[in-house]
Amino acid sequence: MSYSDKVLDHYSHPRNVGSMDKGSTDVGTGLVGAPECGDVMKLQIKVNPETSVIEDAKFKTFGCGSAIASSSLATEWVKGKTVDEALQIKNTDIVKELSLPPVKIHCSVLAEDAIRSAIHDWKKKRETPKPEIVEARS
């Protein structure tokens, strides 16, 4: 099996590799894994609390070329989108863009899971009132 040019491009020049402060309220972190292949993928987003626009995204993936390419592409796609828009990204869009073969579809599923998981984490943080607000209320 050979990788498509787009996979190779993302694999050799991954976009947005890195990490952000997990503790920050504006940052959502998604950590997901696929037991079939042992891949583990971390995707983080920085969201503007006023506009809900994803201003930055970072990822770090340990896995095959397709898993790295899928998460790299995912960070590119979520940047500039609102949280709700990012939730519309489907794994099949990633499959199409990267021409992933059937055996690598789970990599795209993982990337979608990572986006959702990161957004969920961010939302959860937002819903939890900050300690000082609790204090102000009491």
Place this chain on the structure above:
Amino acid sequence: MATESKTARALAETGERACWSCGAPRAAQFCSTCGKVQPPQSVDYFTFFGLPRKLNVDVPALQREFYELSRKLHPDLYGRTSKQEQEWSLEQSSLLNDAYRTLKDPIKRTEYLLRLEGVELEEQSKSATETARVTGEIKKQVVPPDLLEEVFELNMQLEELRMNRKMGEDDPALTGELEVHKTEFEKKYEVLTQELKQYWDQWDRVIDVDQEEKRRQVRDKMVDVLNRRNYIRNLVRDVNEALGS
């Protein structure tokens, strides 16, 4: 075909199995009456060996059966038979090898049984993601978050180690830490293997009483343990590779 008896044809039409040569009801590989080799049936590996769908298997007995059948299917015995029989014996032989290889190994056996029981990890993961997309609910990850966290951290350390090696540097503290983690993961692996064995016993009991609900429960637990076990296996392999290089 000229050799096909009327009875065999009649039985084939009604979906029953009969020997192509003498028409008697047949076993999986050979006719129990006339002993002729039979065309391979699309049966699962347990059925191929005449075994119930259980996870505790008497491996020495299976091995004896394997040798016995291998001998009976040996190409030398079919030198003077019809072309068709030669083909069937070859097909039966390769089926026999696949079935034996799968069933003699307890993990492969478990994975195979789970597939027979309708477990399709990738398919299920994909549809769970689709459900999450539609409902907005959170997909339950098959690997628990704390294990993922550990796996991620360990991979970071492995990457550091590989980078150091590339630069010709050695970091004894890092190597030592990795060794410690490796030992911990090996222990976890052993615990999971033991856990899996308990589920084999549970499964074999459940299958006897034919409880659909309980059967699904045990099945899903085995999937869960296998998933975590695979993860750790891969990880230990990667650590070994990195430390060994």
